[in-house]
Amino acid sequence: MKRFGLGLLCCLALISCVSESENAEVLRERERVAFEEYITANDIVGVRVEREPALGFIFIWLEESGSDVKPQALDTIKVDYVGRLVNNLVFDTSIDSIAREVGIFDPRRNYQPFEYIHDVGSVVLGFDYAISKMDYGDRMIAFIPSIYAYGASGQGNIRPNTPLIFELDLLSKETEGEDSGD
Template identity: 30%
Template sequence: MKKSILFLSAAVTLLATAACQNFKKGDGGLEYNIAKDAGAEKAKAGDLLSVDMIVKSDRNDSLLQSTYDIGLPQIVNIAPDSIPGLYAGDYNSMFKLLGEGDSAIFRLNLDTMAAKTGQPKPEFADKFVTFTVKVRKHFKKGNLTDSALYSQIDSYFKGEIEGLKKSEESKLSKYIADKKLEPKKTATGLQYVISEEGKGNKVMVGDTAVVKYTGRLVNGNIFDTNNAELAKKENKFNPMSPYEPLRFRVGHDPVIQGWTEGFQLLNKGSKATLLVPSSLGYGERGGGTIPPYAPLVFEIELVDVIPGPKTDAPTADSIATKK
């Protein structure tokens, strides 16, 4: 989405700017650099901010979170100072320095956090967690009831999600153009490129497909893979995952419709890329790190095809959402 790309560019500029400037010292060891002050009213207790935010650890500059990956902002609720566990210089304090249109970088001191809260420091950082923040919109509580305030939030997010819906086709087209792909397209909108044609049996409904796969968003971010080396390289490794070829019975086991259709186009031994529109994937709701209306890219290798009984009728799960 073009707007997200612009915000991401602004965030990168912020990080570069901060590297060349000194941070101001705040309460509780908080360090901050207000890169842009738009002059708007600053957030108060009870208000909410819609923000784009990148969160990094000071250990190897590791990325912990980015709203740009999902393409939707995060809503931050400004809590009253009286809430137990809050202290001057904490996460909540950061956002009280900001208003609509402002941009800043904060370094949250983990030693102070541990001392003030009695909780151990997180294992993923040494001394600081860095937040690069851009405020999109300021929702002011004022005299509004909670119902009225959250009605504004609901309307706002509906507009953001509608933007994702409208941009889906262009994002997928850009990915195809950037990768110089020449996919074939089915009647449902599934697109695919077979990079290596298999010599074995073609997949039929009822067969069990044995698959190596990597699933990505069109921005390149991996959301799932059963390739252990790639998972480690991309900081996606989960020690609880088996990292072995996935087995699913085509037309019976609950996978996304794009897989049910796509694997029936392949022979054993095939390697292919499936370009799955959200209508054949996770739809308007998304799932996990997959945003609403997200087109998906699957790099797959069909390792084996285990024949199944061909008399079974496909189940309703054949169009269900995977995982």
């Protein structure tokens, strides 16, 4: 009887692992389809498109600066952004006029470019990854799978397993320890 119980437990553990893997694949495919439908429905055409099927990302450059200067770890990043869900609902933005237009304006908030230190884990992984693909001065729409956003736990009004779409405008660079010229 103990062998049967142990065997059953092992089978359940194996099924659980397979199920998790299958669920991740189903989720990735569902998000890929949602992203492609969003791109088609919103007639998004860029100057360059990069798809990463294994990870589920899609990057569409709206403008390329030609600066050929990418953010490095510890750079202070300044970026204007609009965060959307696949139903096109704006959940956050750094831009005052857009916040007002879509009805999420908060008079207590100071709308200005978002500033953070790149590559130190202070933003969701997918946001930082998208920024790492850009050159300073680029504008991009980044389609971020839920696993690289808030994952299975969600965050605030973002439900679990919710993919995100960010329109990003990478503005400027200030590196730690850089001489200000004084």
